[in-house]
Amino acid sequence: MHHANHFYGHAHVLAEYCGLDPDDPPRINGYVQHGWNVVDGLGAGTPYVSGRPIFVWSEQTRRRAWSMGRRYATVVGAPFLYLLELQPEFAEPQHREGTIWYPFHGWEGQHIAGDHQRLIDEIMATEDGPVTFCLYWHEFRDDRTRRRYERAGRVICHGYRGLRWLDTDTKFLHNQLAELRKHRRVASNRLSSAVLYGAAVGCAPAVYGDPMHLAGEVQVIAERIRRQWPELHGTHPDPAAATASALAELGAGNLASPAELRAVFGWQRALVGTS
C-alpha cells in the first residue's frame, strides 16, 4: 500500500518467497519496515495509517510501536532473511576476503556533513586486507565523494532504492547478498541494516569511525544506539555476540511460512488468480 514497500525490492523478494511473480508483487495490506529502526518501524516522515499493520522486523520494535500509540503492528522479520531462505549458503563456503565498508548515508531529504577523507584514512589504518566501499546511491551520484573513495579502494553501489514505485532496482538485495558473501568483514561508521545483514550471512560486523552528522537528526537517538548495542560497536567486536544480537534485531526465528505471509499480507486472492 505504501510505496516504501517497494524500496530495495522488498515486496519483490517477499512475492518470490510466497510463490508469486517477483516482477509484479501484489499490493501489501500494510507497511513493511524497510530499514533497521529504533523507533516504531516506520521510516522518517511516514504517516501512521491506523487499521493496517506495520510489518516490523522484531518483537522489540513491535513493543516500541505499541508504546508510541501504534496499535497495529505484526512481526514478520526482515525481508533480507526471506531472501536468505530463497538463496541459502552453498555446502562448501565461498572464499571470503577483505572488508566491505558502508559509509553512513543520507537520502533525498537529509544530507550528510563530515570529513570523508579523515574517515577513509581511519578505515585504511584499521583494516587489513582489501576494502570495498559500498556507497549509497545518494553519495555514489556525487562525483567528488565517490572519487575520494575510489582512490582508497574498490567502490560499488547496490542499486537505486526506488521512489513512488518508480526506478526500483529489484535486484538490490540480491546484489548486496552476493557482495556480502564475498567478504570476511562488514563495517560502517553507524549501526545500520547493512551491518546487520552482513552479520546474518557470516561476516564479522564492526562499527567504528566518525559517525558524521545527518542534517536535522535527533542526536539523542544516535547516542542511545551506541549505548544499547555495545556488542556491535568497536573495531573488532566479538563476532559471536555481535551476530546473535544482529539476528535478534532482524527478527530471525520469527520468519513466517509462505502460506502465513500470504494470509497476513492479504495475498490469498493473488494465488488463486495465478493458478
Next chain:
Amino acid sequence: MAGWSDPSPVSGRLLTHLLGLLRPLVPEDGRILVAGPHDESLVAALSAVAEVTCLVRSQSDAAELSDRGGTVLCGTLAKLTDTDHYDVVVALDGVERLCSVEGPQYDWAESVQVLRRSLRPGGALLLAVENELGVHRLVDRTTVTFAHTDSAWRPLGEFDTKPGSPARLAAHLTGDGLTVGWLGTAWPLPSAPTFVATADALRDGPSGALSAAVSGAVATAYAGRPVLSDPRRLAAAAVRGGLGAELAPAWLVLAFRGPAPATTLPAVLTGAGPVAELPEGRLLEELLIGACLRHDLPTLRRLLAAWVAERPTDSFDNLVLDGETLRLLDPVRATTEPELVLRHFAHTLLAGGYYQPWPAADVPALTAILLAVAGLAGDGLAGHGPVDSDPAPPAPDSLREHEEQVRRLEERLADAATRLSYTETELVRRDAELRRARLQIDAFSGKVGYRISKLGARAARKAVRAVRRSPLFKD
C-alpha cells in the same frame, strides 16, 4: 405454607450419584431426613436406601410428595422439634427455603443448629452452602438483595450469618460440635451442580484439567445468559490461581455428630460418577492464549504444529499438554473439523479482548492466518465457511465484552476514515502523475502542437520565476 410452591428444586445426576454413595453411612432401620425442596429423583435414590422423611414448607409440594409415598412433614423449620432422631440429614438445597412466612425467621446459623439437633449421635449431615462471593454471584447482573421475586420476603444476601469461606464453614461446624468429614466445591450453579471437587483436590490437583472441567461446566450453564463479565474466564483463573474453593458457587459439606468414619466421599465427581484420575499438564487453550498475549510467534507455531500432528480434530479446551504429548480430557466430546477449531479459537481471542499478533484481522481473516500458521491452508479462501456448524455452546452475554466490542467497532470506524483519507491523498498524487505521464506521451507521440506549447509555456514561466528569485538578480 398454603398457596405456595418452591420452584426449581435442587436436582441433577451428580447429586443422585452422591446420595447413592451415602449408603454405607446409613445403618439397618436407619432414618433419613430430606430438608427442603429436592427433585424426585434424589428422594427416590434415598428411599432405596432407608426410610425417608421429607420436610418442605409448601403445602402443594408436600401433597405431591406424599402421593408418591413416604413420610412428609409440611411446615416451617421452627416446627421441627425432633432431637436425636435421624441418622442422615440431607439439605442439598441449603437452609434458605425451610422457613415459611409464618412464625420465626431463622438465620443460617440458627437453621443449621435445628438440623444438627435432629441428628442422632454419630449421624451425618450433608449440607449445601451457597457462596455469596461465588463466581455465579460475581458475574450476576442483578443481586439477591434486589428482591424482585415473590420468594424474596427476607433477602439477606451477603449480610446473613453464613460463613464466607470453606475454612470458616469448617470452623463454624466444628464449633457447633460437628466433625467435618468431607468438603466439596460444587460447579457451576448450586441448583444443579455438574462438577464437584474437594477443596484439597482443587488446590493440589492438575490445574489444567481442573480449570478446564470447571470452565466447561460454567460454559454449559451460562450459554447465552446475561452476565457482567465472562464467568468461564473467572472460574478458570480462580482454579489456576489456587482460589477455586474460595470462589466456588457452593460448598457441599458432610459433617458428623461424633468422630468421622474412615470411608468418605470421592475427591472429584461429575454427572457420570467419581473421576479416578485427571491427566496432568497445562490446558492447550491457555498456552495458546498466553503465547498470543506474549506475541510469542515461535511458541504459537510450535504448539499449532504439534496439535495438527497429533490431534487436529479436538478442540483446544479439551487437550492438555503434558511435556511433549497432547492428552485428551473428555473422550466423549464430539470431534470437529480443524478449521472449525481454529475459527472457534479466533472468535475466543477477538470476543474475549485478548491481544494477539494480528490485530488488524477480523474472525474470518484471523481464521485464515491461523490455518496458515498451523500449515493447513489450501490455495482457496479459507475461513469463510458456514458458521452454523460450530458445535460449541454460545458464549455468555457479557457486559464487559460488549463494551470491548463497542470500543473496537468505534476504533475500526475511525481507522476506516483514516484509511479513506490516506487513499484519497494517494489518488490525488496518482492523478497528478498520470496527468504528467499523459502529457509526456502526447508530446512524444507527435500529437497536437498546442499541448507541447502549453507544456513549454508553463516550463518557461517557471524558469523565469526561478531566475528572478535567484541571488544573481538581487539588487
